[in-house]
Amino acid sequence: MRASATGWRRTGMTLAILATLAGLVLFFFLSRFLDPDALWKIVNGQCVPEQQQQAERRHCAEVDISKGVDRGFAVLKDNAPTKPYNYLLIPTKRITGIEDATLLAPGAENYFEHAWAARSYPGAILKRDLDWNMVALAVNSAKDRSQNQLHIHVSCVRAGIRNALKDNEAKLSEGWVPLKPTASDPSYLVFRLKRDNLSGFNPFQAVADGILEARAAMGFQTIVVVGAVFRDGSRGFYILSRRREDGAPAHGEDLIDPTCQLVKQAQ
Numbered sequence: 438m439r440a441s442a443t444g445w446r447r448t449g450m451t452l453a454i455l456a457t458l459a460g461l462v463l464f465f466f467l468s469r470f471l472d473p474d475a476l477w478k479i480v481n482g483q484c485v486p487e488q489q490q491q492a493e494r495r496h497c498a499e500v501d502i503s504k505g506v507d508r509g510f511a512v513l514k515d516n517a518p519t520k521p522y523n524y525l526l527i528p529t530k531r532i533t534g535i536e537d538a539t540l541l542a543p544g545a546e547n548y549f550e551h552a553w554a555a556r557s558y559p560g561a562i563l564k565r566d567l568d569w570n571m572v573a574l575a576v577n578s579a580k581d582r583s584q585n586q587l588h589i590h591v592s593c594v595r596a597g598i599r600n601a602l603k604d605n606e607a608k609l610s611e612g613w614v615p616l617k618p619t620a621s622d623p624s625y626l627v628f629r630l631k632r633d634n635l636s637g638f639n640p641f642q643a644v645a646d647g648i649l650e651a652r653a654a655m656g657f658q659t660i661v662v663v664g665a666v667f668r669d670g671s672r673g674f675y676i677l678s679r680r681r682e683d684g685a686p687a688h689g690e691d692l693i694d695p696t697c698q699l700v701k702q703a704q
Contacts, residue, residue, distance in 0.1 A: 476513070477586035480527050484511045498558055501551070502529055508546045512555045512591075520695035522559040526552035526574075526589040534587050536579045536656030540641040549574060549662055550635040552589040559592055563700050569664040569672050570599060571699050578687035579656035590690050593697035594663050602627070602675050606668060609675065613647055616677075622692070623685060629665070631673040644678045657681040659689035 472478075484497035485506060494500065502509035509529035517523070528548060532539050539545060552574045560567040573594035576587070601618040606629070608614060613626040626648060630638065640660050645652040661677040681687035 473583065473585040476525070476527055476584045476588055477531065479513065480511045480529060480586070481531075484513070485509075485529050498524065499555070500529070506530060510546075510548060510551050512558060513588075514558070515590075515695070517695075520592070522562055522592055522697045522700075523693070523695035524555055524558045524591040526555050526591055528587055532587040533585050534579050534582060534656070535576050535641070535658060535660065537587065540587075540639075541645050541652070541655070545639065545641070547635065547637075547639045548587070548589060549640045550638075552591050553635050553662070553664075555591045559697065563697060565700065565704075567593065567697075567700065568666075568703070570594075570603075570666045571697075571703075572664045573598070573693045574662040575689040575693050576660045577690050578659045578681045580681055581659065581686045581688040590693055590695075592693045592695045593699050595692055595694045596699050596702070598622070598663065598692045599699065602663060602665060606665075613678075618692070623679060625661075625677040625679045628676040628678075629673065630676060631667065631671055633672055635662075635674070640676050643676060648678060648680075651678070651680070654680075657687060659687035661689040661692050663692070 479496055484500050485502065487494055487496065488500040488502055497511040497513050499512040500509070507530045511527050511529055513525045513527055515523040515525055526548060528546070556567055556572045571593050573592060575590040597619045601616070602609070605616055609616065609627050609629045613628050615624055616627045617624045628643065628647065632638065640662055644658055644660055645655060651658055657680050658678050659681070663675045663677065665673045665675050667673060677689065677692065679687050
């Protein structure tokens with residue numbers, strides 16, 4: 438009987454510890470969700486000072502301010518337990534999101550180019566280089582995000598999205614073409630880009646210039662960039678965008694898979 442009571446006490450202590458830990462995790466994520474400036478505070482208040490002081494990097498995986506803070510960026514690991522292979526590319530300059538006019542200014546920094554280079558980070562966790570057509574980048578619309586600092590999600594593309602783009606390659610040959618990737622996804626406008634990198638090609642600018650009425654209301658748009666290997670063996674990208682409507686969010690992040698099942702299936 439005494440042993441049983443001891444066992445119950447130990448079980449109770451274990452449950453209490455687990456409950457405390459769960460509470461701390463929940464508090465962390467709720468705090469981040471409820472504070473729309475959480476990402477900015479991490480980058481501006483912790484990552485940049487660490488880089489400037491050449492201190493040990495404890496918060497961001499990478500900080501590049503070689504061209505100055507106003508043109509720099511940081512790469513931060515997303516600590517959400519449901520997103521083990523998701524990273525965030527975040528400007529070190531205060532830029533609220535896709536609606537910020539800074540992104541369309543002449544000579545604007547091409548954050549998507551830097552985000553594409555950051556695909557090495559989820560690859561490092563997975564202990565393999567991600568295939569070109571396994572990678573996706575995403576920015577949500579202003580009303581479909583929790584943070585008011587521009588952040589580009591860097592992770593894997595969903596298998597169904599990759600398959601739909603591959604199957605419709607011929608259709609997506611010129612200009613912005615409407616496509617409903619899967620039965621469960623909303624329609625997107627898709628632009629096929631045949632080139633080896635994003636240097637000199639800014640997806641924010643491409644959406645503003647190429648999609649009717651997008652420039653006047655960029656905050657309603659979402660943008661997704663997916664790596665592609667075309668049938669002729671050349672590499673490139675698919676740029677996807679959609680406009681937010683009442684009851685129909687523009688949440689391009691839904692097209693990525695932060696658990697990277699494509700990689701696991703290929704192993």
